[in-house]
Amino acid sequence: MVVLKNSFTIRPAEPTPRSGICISDCDQDKPITHAPLIYFYGSLPCLSFASIIETLKISLSKALVSFYPLAGRLYWTTGNGGRVALNCNSMGARLYEAESDAKIEDFGDFCPTPKLRSLVPSMDYSDPLHQLPLLLVQLTKFNCGGVSLGLATSHIMIDGTSFSHFMSTWAKIARGEPLDVLPFLDRTLLLARDPPIPPQFNHERFNPPPLLIGRSDNQEERSKETTVAMFHLSKTQVEKLKRMANVGRATNVQSYSRYEAVAGHLWRCTCKAREHENNQITKLYFAVNFHNRMLPPLPQGYFGNAYLRIAASSQSGELMTRPLGHASSKIREAMEMVTDDYVRSAIDLVKVQRDLTRFRTYHTVGSTQGHFYGNPNIEITSWIGLPLKNVDFGWGKEIYMGPANVAFDGKCFVFRGHDGDGSLTIAIRLQVAHMDALKEFFYKGISDWSCSKL
Template identity: 90%
Template sequence: MVVLKNSYTIRPAEPTPSSGICISDCDQDKQITHIPLIYFYGSLPGLSFASIIETLKISLSKALVCFYPLAGRLYWTTGSSGRVALNCNSMGARLYEAESDAKIEDFGDFCPTPKLRSLVPSVDYSDPFHELPLLLVQLTKFSCGGISLGLATSHIMIDGTSFSHFMSTWAKIARGEPLDVLPFLDRTLLLARDPPAPPQFNHETFNPPPLLIGGGSDNEEERSKETTVAMLHLSKIQVEKLKHLANNVSRATNVQPYSRYEAVAGHIWRCTCKAREHKHNQITKLYLPVNFRNRMLPPLPQGYFGNAILRIAASSQSGELMTRPLGHASSKIREAVEMVTDDYVRSAIDLVKIQPDLTRFRSNHTVGSTEGPFYGNPNLVVTSWIGLPLKNVDFGWGKEIYMGPAVVAFDGKCYIFSGRDGDGSLTIAIRLQVAHLDALKEIFYKDISDWSCSKL
């Protein structure tokens, strides 16, 4: 059981600007809810829990000087239409101090269950929107002497790249080290053109996801089914085997080799189609966020702080995914990602601007939510943290022993991130309907072992 002992409001250590930060059109269609992540640290001999809390309080206050938008509050704009603005009022972040009678080993493979979720601050979205903190932190002490650091951060404010920049900066301040890259706070770089241009592409953000053949016409039937979460693990050898299968069975000689993400995501896509027992002609999409910082002309400045991601989708018939080689699924993912150019990004931002109301397009990070589009069966949403520097966050007491999601919110949602030992292995956290998850676990590994590795 987790018991909250104290809570603190952490404001910037110095006066910060009170205006001038806009919410870009690329931020406006992101989730209103917070993204929950968790870090675990082993026992810390020689350090008291009180000293750890004090270190976090002081360093967070200093970090919020350069990342001061996180100390503000969002509010609905006049006439709203689902759009928000930022008040840089230095209301501060929230830091909670908690204790638990559990031990770190009680969390097993750190599967995002409600037990794990209790280590991250919860947000009551029935409270007035303009009062909700944009950053909440919970430090929990375990009976074994270890600690966890749970974070809930507004997705309107940041994406994974900006979050990792913030965490790295906060940890450097705690260690007393100089900062190298300061956040670039000008979000006007991602405002729509004036006037917005007509859409040049078929943008997935505003297209309804495919429906399950034979399911409820409005997806209510699929949305209501019980779901659960599993952690799937791939060793470095298994990852390399998937890359080999994607690249050496059917890839054309003039096509650049598929990455481990393209291979692993393609494998997950194929396996879920099988586990869900899709009909051959079922249309299925794999949605994924693409970081476009270096796809812009010119690239966004180093340290750009905000959302610089677009959700795109790879599409195929389930029958083709299940019967053709893995490279087919990987090629579909590659085709979708390669669409994201400067022109594509500008067109997508313009399309956000001309929407009369954004509310119905937002998905939700809250388990069981019925708001927003349904991206579950027959579809997937696969987020990769492989290339993000989210790990090795050292506040002066060593690097974490584990980092991962504290919640996987809906059917078909999946995270891929590096294994605990940094040895090239990967972990997949996925939520699926209870009726399909056992089949997925079996198919996921059986398909790897059944493929010949004689050419590896």
């Protein structure tokens, strides 16, 4: 059981600008809810819990001087279709001090169950938006002497790249080290054109996700019981999937990456586990970071959302019967669409939407709002390329970092193994009726590859 002992409001250590920071059109369709993430640190015999809390309080206050938008509050704009604005009022972040009678080993492989989620602050979204902190932190002390650091951050404010920049900066301040890259706070770089240009591309982000054959809506699929599991891939298994994906690849096609191989394999296996009909249309939704796809590239340290959710599409029968390279090629095809022109067209399309609410996904399990990306589809968030790990506040690097929640059917996270040994971990939520089959097909498909049985 987790017991909250204290809570603190952490404001910037120095006066910060009070002028509003633009919320770009690229930010506006992102989740209003807070993305939960967890770090675990082993036993800290040389440090008292009180000293750790004090270090976090002081260093976070200093970090919020540079990252002062995180100390502000969002509010709904008047009659503007679910859009928000930011008030840089220095109301501060929230830091909670907690204790648990559990030990770190009690969390096993750190599967994001409600037990793990209890280590991250929760929000009551029935409260007015302008009262909700944009950053919440919870430090929990365990019976074994270790601690966890749970973070909940408004996705309207930042993406994974900006979050990792913030965490790195905060940790450097805690260690007393000089800062290198300060956040670039001007989000007007990602405003829509004036006037917006009519769509030049088919932006899958704004199309309703496919339904199961024979269904007129997704309500039945939304209501089904789901569960979460962790899949672990060794370096050897990851390399084997890459070889599988690249068999028969044309010489003029660049080798498929480990992400394209792993994502393609997961996509195929979910179709098989869900027992799709061959002509079932299925989509794999995933995020593409476009910092370096813009002309010119976004400035180093750009602070805000700079990714697009896009979709690869196929018939389930093709995915299940053709080699893995087919699934990987569909992912590559979607990824290569994201150019400067594509990004600007997508941003223009956000601007002209009457109501953005229906496009948002939520970090709360069981949410019935927004588009549904579950059966027959999946959505993958990849942290493979993000520097989220090795966050050292002066007491050593974490022993584990991962998501504290996986919100809906078909949603999964892919991230690097802790030891940097080339392994990968996948946290996925799926309907209970299909999870056992997915586990079987996922690992059997790798071990049986030489027999070409998948």
